[in-house]
């Protein structure tokens with residue numbers, strides 16, 4: 001058994017600990033849960049990777065970032081540490097070998113995406129393992145006060161209990177004091193085990209330069225031309241801006257590429273690799289780029305648009321200068337950006353009609369029921385994230401309780417003949433399997449089984465069928481594919497007054513929207529202030545900087561006032577023309593307003609409305625004004 005120091009030096013080939021690491025690791029080794037708030041690049045991963053090797057059992061690492069998981073697992077393999085990841089790219093054969101490794105104890109770290117934890121078969125297998133620790137990466141997603149709330153994260157605390165994990169390590173780079181408190185409450189972390197290192201990054205020179213929208217492209221170009229060969233990321237809000245700005249820079253001879261979630265996977269991968277290897281030195285990107293980018297020599301982060309929150313800003317500039325060398329972080333701020341950003345927050349709030357419809361549907365469900373989020377999303381024209389948030393609210397209010405997700409359909413591909421499979425079992429089991437196989441629909445390769453229907457037909461428990469399939473898969477006799485995920489729920493406390501509940505939930509969404517708007521306002525206040533930018537930024541995260549940093553644009557006395565925000569009025573002619581087309585997906589005022597402000601919805605994207613020439617045409621007009629105009633026109 002190696003000691004802590006020996007692991008550090010021999011296994012990880014590191015000389016010493018970075019600030020905070022040892023304290024976190026000692027808490028975990030003593031059996032306590034902990035929260036590590038270190039800046040990006042501060043060395044959070046070591047805090048669970050090292051103890052994982054010293055504890056009995058497996059460490060489960062929950063991370064929402066697939067690219068990051070891959071990098072980390074590759075890196076661990078290079079150090080000779082047995083780690084694995086489960087994401088959608090893992091095929092059946094790899095899955096089997098991972099399960100074997102977990103069961104025989106040879107895999108010490110397993111990385112999983114949070115969605116995976118809603119898989120009943122996976123959870124059943126996890127329950128059989130001894131899980132020494134659960135590491136929750138990006139733990140701020142637990143908090144509704146955070147900028148990146150993920151409903152599935154709220155359930156992690158419950159899951160940690162169900163799986164009887166020995167201890168939890170929550171990790172994040174951006175937690176305001178409020179968010180940290182919520183994380184500690186969720187995972188029962190004692191105040192003494194909340195370990196926070198400084199947010200202040202002395203090698204980053206921050207500058208905020210207000211510009212009009214028209215001047216901004218030129219300003220960016222000039223800034224980049226002054227350092228044409230240095231690696232830099234330019235952040236923008238919209239995908240189309242990423243494309244436009246990358247084109248502008250390339251035309252001027254800079255080596256720039258666009259990156260956003262609208263590009264194909266291969267293209268994104270190509271751009272990322274080219275940036276990592278230095279073939280491309282400027283990436284113009286939406287927030288989709290950068291999570292898990294571990295490039296040490298990024299010399300500049302340019303914000304072409306305002307970030308949505310100071311948490312986002314901190315995370316984005318945190319990618320600069322990881323090697324400790326001086327780096328530039330330039331915010332080309334325009335208050336005109338606020339409208340587009342605010343509109344996105346408003347657009348996320350569901351219609352009162354849709355909300356009433358959804359709740360009406362829910363209260364009429366039987367004591368046990370199930371649903372598919374994408375179905376409800378299409379039916380009520382509400383984005384899946386919003387449905388998931390609503391369901392989580394109802395769960396937290398004690399109205400419903402999720403039982404288990406399940407698949408409606410299993411497809412089996414036999415690796416040996418059915419007769420050979422049956423020959424491996426005793427009479428009773430073989431008979432059962434024969435009946436199950438016979439109840440399926442036989443294709444050329446796949447046998448399709450619908451467990452609910454089969455259970456009904458054979459008068460057996462569905463779980464027995466699933467267990468049998470799981471066993472066959474584990475033994476490598478069949479390859480299994482699943483489809484049609486549905487989430488099972490139990491009605492715990494049927495609401496007596498659906499209307500009151502609708503009003504209460506609507507209020508929760510309104511508060512959420514208000515918080516988003518407040519976060520934006522905080523960005524503005526910070527950018528417009530003439531105090532040291534570093535001090536203002538770390539102050540937001542609860543840290544005091546004793547002295548001004550001396551190198552930001554405010555400290556250098558370059559503070560400039562912001563130009564007033566442009567006020568654009570709704571264009572009635574455009575709106576009337578859209579109404580005249582009577583599109584089914586644009587029936588309510590809010591649907592119409594969202595479309596005009598360039599905010600997609602399930603129905604609008606199914607109708608391919610994003611390609612409509614008027615989609616986003618009123619993006620620069622405040623959402624509330626567009627909505628009011630739509631109301632006046634639709635409900636005269």
Ligand code: ADP
Nearest residue numbers: 014016017018038039040041042043044045046
């Ligand atoms: P974070 O998750 O906090 O953003 P990482 O865990 O990815 O940061 O670590 C960032 C980099 O720092 C990695 O390249 C890692 O190998 C390195 N690192 C971590 N701990 C130490 C240490 N104690 N000494 C030297 N380098 C370290």
